[in-house]
Amino acid sequence: MKSAKSKTRLNDMRTPSRSKQNLFQEDRDPVHVYCRLRPMQNENDISCINILSPTTIVMVPPPTTVSYRNENSKSMKYTFKEVFPPEANQQEVFDKVAFPLVDGLLKQKNGLLFTYGVTGSGKTFTMTGDTHNCGILPRCLNVIFKTINDLQAHKYVFKPDKMNMFDVQSEAEAMLERQKELHKFKSGRKNNSNPDLAMSNSDLTKIEGINEDNQYAVFVTYIEIYNNSVFDLLEDGPPSRSLSTKMIREDASHKMYVHSVTEIEVKSAEEAFEAFYLGLKRKRMAHTNLNADSSRSHSVFTIRLVQAPVDQMGEAVIQNKNSVAISQLSLVDLAGSERTNRTQNTGDRLREASNINKSLMTLRTCLEMLRENQLNSAKNKVPYRESKITHLFKSFFEGKGQVRMIVCANSRAEDYDETLQVMRFAELASEVEVAKAQVNDIASTLGLMSGRRKANRLFHMARDKIERPEAKELEIDLGLVYSLGPDFPSLELNSSQAAHIIKELMAHLEMRISRRETLKRILAVKDEKFRSALLDLQKDVLELSSENASLNAQLSTEKRRNQVFEERLTRTENEVLSFQKKLTEMTEYSSTLKRDLQEKDLLLSQYKLDKAKQKKLLERKYQHKMAAEHEKAKEIISEKERLENANEEKENRLRIIENALKDRAEKVPRIDMGAQTSVRDFTPGSTPRALPAHLLTPFSSQSKESSHTPRSRRGVAVANPRHRRSLSADGRGWVEHAPNKLVPMGTVMKPSIGNSKLVNKLTNVKDIANTKISKYCLISQEQDTDGELETKLYKGDIVPTCGGGAQVIFNDVEMLKQFSPTKDRESTSNRTSGCARHSGKRRDTACSPPQTPSTSKKQRDVLSIAAF
Numbered sequence: 001m002k003s004a005k006s007k008t009r010l011n012d013m014r015t016p017s018r019s020k021q022n023l024f025q026e027d028r029d030p031v032h033v034y035c036r037l038r039p040m041q042n043e044n045d046i047s048c049i050n051i052l053s054p055t056t057i058v059m060v061p062p063p064t065t066v067s068y069r070n071e072n073s074k075s076m077k078y079t080f081k082e083v084f085p086p087e088a089n090q091q092e093v094f095d096k097v098a099f100p101l102v103d104g105l106l107k108q109k110n111g112l113l114f115t116y117g118v119t120g121s122g123k124t125f126t127m128t129g130d131t132h133n134c135g136i137l138p139r140c141l142n143v144i145f146k147t148i149n150d151l152q153a154h155k156y157v158f159k160p161d162k163m164n165m166f167d168v169q170s171e172a173e174a175m176l177e178r179q180k181e182l183h184k185f186k187s188g189r190k191n192n193s194n195p196d197l198a199m200s201n202s203d204l205t206k207i208e209g210i211n212e213d214n215q216y217a218v219f220v221t222y223i224e225i226y227n228n229s230v231f232d233l234l235e236d237g238p239p240s241r242s243l244s245t246k247m248i249r250e251d252a253s254h255k256m257y258v259h260s261v262t263e264i265e266v267k268s269a270e271e272a273f274e275a276f277y278l279g280l281k282r283k284r285m286a287h288t289n290l291n292a293d294s295s296r297s298h299s300v301f302t303i304r305l306v307q308a309p310v311d312q313m314g315e316a317v318i319q320n321k322n323s324v325a326i327s328q329l330s331l332v333d334l335a336g337s338e339r340t341n342r343t344q345n346t347g348d349r350l351r352e353a354s355n356i357n358k359s360l361m362t363l364r365t366c367l368e369m370l371r372e373n374q375l376n377s378a379k380n381k382v383p384y385r386e387s388k389i390t391h392l393f394k395s396f397f398e399g400k401g402q403v404r405m406i407v408c409a410n411s412r413a414e415d416y417d418e419t420l421q422v423m424r425f426a427e428l429a430s431e432v433e434v435a436k437a438q439v440n441d442i443a444s445t446l447g448l449m450s451g452r453r454k455a456n457r458l459f460h461m462a463r464d465k466i467e468r469p470e471a472k473e474l475e476i477d478l479g480l481v482y483s484l485g486p487d488f489p490s491l492e493l494n495s496s497q498a499a500h501i502i503k504e505l506m507a508h509l510e511m512r513i514s515r516r517e518t519l520k521r522i523l524a525v526k527d528e529k530f531r532s533a534l535l536d537l538q539k540d541v542l543e544l545s546s547e548n549a550s551l552n553a554q555l556s557t558e559k560r561r562n563q564v565f566e567e568r569l570t571r572t573e574n575e576v577l578s579f580q581k582k583l584t585e586m587t588e589y590s591s592t593l594k595r596d597l598q599e600k601d602l603l604l605s606q607y608k609l610d611k612a613k614q615k616k617l618l619e620r621k622y623q624h625k626m627a628a629e630h631e632k633a634k635e636i637i638s639e640k641e642r643l644e645n646a647n648e649e650k651e652n653r654l655r656i657i658e659n660a661l662k663d664r665a666e667k668v669p670r671i672d673m674g675a676q677t678s679v680r681d682f683t684p685g686s687t688p689r690a691l692p693a694h695l696l697t698p699f700s701s702q703s704k705e706s707s708h709t710p711r712s713r714r715g716v717a718v719a720n721p722r723h724r725r726s727l728s729a730d731g732r733g734w735v736e737h738a739p740n741k742l743v744p745m746g747t748v749m750k751p752s753i754g755n756s757k758l759v760n761k762l763t764n765v766k767d768i769a770n771t772k773i774s775k776y777c778l779i780s781q782e783q784d785t786d787g788e789l790e791t792k793l794y795k796g797d798i799v800p801t802c803g804g805g806a807q808v809i810f811n812d813v814e815m816l817k818q819f820s821p822t823k824d825r826e827s828t829s830n831r832t833s834g835c836a837r838h839s840g841k842r843r844d845t846a847c848s849p850p851q852t853p854s855t856s857k858k859q860r861d862v863l864s865i866a867a868f
């Protein structure tokens, strides 16, 4: 539904804003942006890009895309220099986009062409092509070599000086290098032709109007920018070797270049393409090592055309470095932009993707800044250095030349969101302007006439004609130049005037003799001159050769120094790079630590808040408890007073009974004194046999003692039958209540109750409201403050209640603890003072903890009364 709606809303379409201000100045050219749509992979795919005109497309957001949701389903219109439909072939694209750049290259203008787009949109196809459809790169090479075919300088006449410029070598030096190369060539060279890529043989276009008085040479470099590091793909060595990183530097004319990159001089399109394929193989190998594929890096193939005028004779290149003109065409296949969350990349792939996106982002920022500066005459610093690709492009955007961009797009719906970003980038790029290149006619500045090469060619043709066999028939009399005079007069003596003939002959001979003398003198003079000139020359030669030797020595010293400086510079640059890397890592690490610290601070403050809350809660609880304890204490004191009063009353009554018994005993005659035991003979622990059991309570002895000695709980406790273990489990019925499973402690003294009923839960009142059961014991195990396991037995009497239930009156607590005999004896002895020890293990009874008697009593009195 929504999709149909969006397709009908062409009214909503908007043309991207473009300020025309200052755009078409005479000396500036905008970046030409072309759009190429690739064919759909599947017939069923729905296209989201429609071509409105040869220069305009409309992007219709499919309903599944983020843009559809965020931007109110608006269709977007984008305008380009030209739009290539899916049916457009490689030749068309080359003719419209790259041919003008090649034309410029041959006429000393720099050019940059880059393909940009989402992964799989056809960038590599457009730039390189495949087996049957060769791309822009091979076509450019073809046209270049087709044009300069006869005008090429001999190999090694131009030699890179490693500072992005070229030296001009003499023919002899160049020949020497050629011979060296021939030797290398013989010793083994591999065929680098590629079965997957094709060179176009059909393209026989030749560019007209180039300077025929120049000699040309073509050099190629091939680099890739992977994870923001530059690698030389034509570096010497086997393809499997890992590549070293290169620096980007600025040359004397402020052009950016890759320092110490391998620059190969190529003499044919095939040779150039072979170099390209060698680099491609290297790239694939390097990426296989990194477990990645080719689209994960930006690759830059640069063609540098070097040209210099020939001399006056039209024969050889002028041996002057300043007369060399260099132009370059960089063909850039940018890595595909992609959304990392769509591709679900992780690890190395995620790092690659983020580096690609970062560099494309920097490119975008640079273009934005440039446009801003150009539109508002501002001087904002363009951040070229933030990424290697923009750093390398700096000379194109800031220098002079032509910049072309092909936006490759896949019209399928899945790519819509990313393609939209690409289109926005393209829109931005088309608003940037680049200064037009100016051509310098070096020959005219050197005062050379045009047509030198042509004249030289004609001269050679004429000489060839002269050297042909038919030319040998021509008679050229060189004898006249050095003759001693005219021919001899007639010597025939056949008349009377013979004397006259003799005179003439004599005169002729005298003239010849004098001429001979003159010639001899001239010869001698010339001979002398020649000799002295030869001597001078020899002297000069000697001087020059010694000078040459010293200059050579100086040169080699300088070269060595230069090399040392170069090495030092490279080392320093590497160090700077590694320091920068470290700095970035450390900055990242420090920001991670800061984040951690902040998180921990937050946690700590949260923890402190919680603690404060807890403390307040505990304080409130403590206050409530204390209040309750005060109340309880008051109740206990009053209960105690009541019990003491009752006790006193009982004692009084006992005393009365005792007195009465005494009186009776005195009155009754003694029958068997041995069988009777007097009350006075009662000692704690013994059982008076003659008295009724209910009278032989501790109270009797206690009361007796109390009349003589001050009351002491400790004394009582020793004799208290309740503290004897044998009585812990007397013959009465017990309810043993163990809510939790007991941990076996392996003690000698185990809580063991004979006549007992074991319950885990007290849910049934019949468990205790039973006439056979009168005692209750609650068993609990817990850790004490030292972490030792402590078993407590809370004992009490079961008293039936009037409602038919029962209540337990707790009256005793037994504790069982274990200590290691080796554990901190002193502290243990302090802690266990007043406690019994049994072969390293200790058993406490209810009064065992070091308490004052009153505290102990209090503890017993405080025992709660539980009703069931």
Ligand SMILES: Nc1ncnc2c1ncn2[C@@H]1O[C@H](COP(=O)(O)OP(=O)(O)OP(=O)(O)O)[C@@H](O)[C@H]1O
Binding pocket: 037, 038, 039, 086, 117, 118, 119, 120, 121, 122, 123, 124, 125, 126, 130, 294, 295, 296, 334, 335, 336, 337, 408
């Ligand atoms: N115009 C076209 N005509 C025919 N096939 C094409 C066209 N464009 C692209 N293709 C095919 O689409 C596939 C992907 O293209 P290509 O490798 O050029 O994409 P890419 O944009 O370079 O991707 P990456 O960024 O991942 O390198 C290739 O198989 C290519 O042959």
